Amino acid sequence: MSLQQLEGPRSEHALCPVCAKPVHQSLYEEKTDRTYFTCSHCGFIFLSQDGRISGGKEKSRYLRHRNGMQEKGYVEFLTSFLKESVIPRVKPGARVLDFGSGPVPVFSWLLQREGYQVDSFDIYFCPDRGWEKKHYQAIILMEVLEHISDPMTVLEALKKRLLPGGFIFIRTGIHFEDVPRFDTWWYRQDPTHIAFFSIRTIRYAAAALKLRLVSLENNRDIILQRDPSTS
Numbered sequence: 317m318s319l320q321q322l323e324g325p326r327s328e329h330a331l332c333p334v335c336a337k338p339v340h341q342s343l344y345e346e347k348t349d350r351t352y353f354t355c356s357h358c359g360f361i362f363l364s365q366d367g368r369i370s371g372g373k374e375k376s377r378y379l380r381h382r383n384g385m386q387e388k389g390y391v392e393f394l395t396s397f398l399k400e401s402v403i404p405r406v407k408p409g410a411r412v413l414d415f416g417s418g419p420v421p422v423f424s425w426l427l428q429r430e431g432y433q434v435d436s437f438d439i440y441f442c443p444d445r446g447w448e449k450k451h452y453q454a455i456i457l458m459e460v461l462e463h464i465s466d467p468m469t470v471l472e473a474l475k476k477r478l479l480p481g482g483f484i485f486i487r488t489g490i491h492f493e494d495v496p497r498f499d500t501w502w503y504r505q506d507p508t509h510i511a512f513f514s515i516r517t518i519r520y521a522a523a524a525l526k527l528r529l530v531s532l533e534n535n536r537d538i539i540l541q542r543d544p545s546t547s
Contacts, residue, residue: 318347318499319343319498319499320344320346323340330342330364332355332357332360333362333465334358334521334524335358335524337355337358339353339354340356341356342364348367350363350364350367352498352504358516358521359493359517359520360512360517361511362465363509363510367510368465368510371440373507374440374508377507377508378418378419378440378441378508379419385420391422394426397485397487398430401485401531401537401539402483402485406454406483410453411434411450412427412435413436413447413450413452413454413455413456414436414456415455415474416438416457416463417436417437417441418441419438419440419441421438421441421442423456427456432454435447435452451477451482452477452478452479453479454484455483455485456485457484457488459488461486461513462503463508463509463511464510464511465510465511467511467521471525475525480543480545480546481542481543483541483542486538486539486540487538488513488538489501489503489536490515490535493516498512525540527540527542528541528543
């Protein structure tokens with residue numbers, strides 16, 4: 317196993333970005349000189365600040381992704397989420413935010429093709445923050461949450477843009493709170509992936525945000541809903 321588990325005085329300390337509790341356990345990988353903090357309170361795992369790549373390198377890596385409309389496998393990956401999660405719950409014509417749309421906003425295009433009114437936002441490729449003044453029936457984070465260092469701050473901001481009864485749809489890899497499995501998990505090998513949720517983390521975040529956890533399926537697809545009775 318390449319990850320070494322450190323605890324107590326041997327471990328670096330940090331505050332968990334999800335539950336804000338002190339974290340006293342970390343995992344260190346000598347080959348990459350990376351430290352991952354593991355929160356015993358909510359199950360969140362996050363990469364230490366000094367192990368993260370710069371914004372310029374992160375953007376450059378995204379530009380190398382083959383995620384265009386011509387990539388059949390990628391389009392099918394998105395379409396399955398759209399058909400299984402979004403369409404059954406949100407009617408065409410609704411206003412939707414594609415948050416973290418990437419260099420090629422394929423998911424935005426697929427949503428528009430189904431008749432949704434779509435706004436796109438990406439910190440690097442579509443930085444218009446007009447979404448902060450609008451309200452949505454659905455907000456979608458497709459393979460986005462694992463790139464965010466302060467997920468609760470972002471989710472709280474997005475919740476404020478949800479209409480009553482609106483949904484936040486998330487696709488992200490879920491870890492199993494098992495160090496050997498996390499060690500060999502392909503998902504953590506991507507240097508832009510810095511935040512890793514467990515089922516326990518998702519449940520904690522939903523409760524803290526006062527959002528209903530509608531479903532968590534396939535160890536990656538999460539649906540949260542704002543209370544329809546709130547104004």
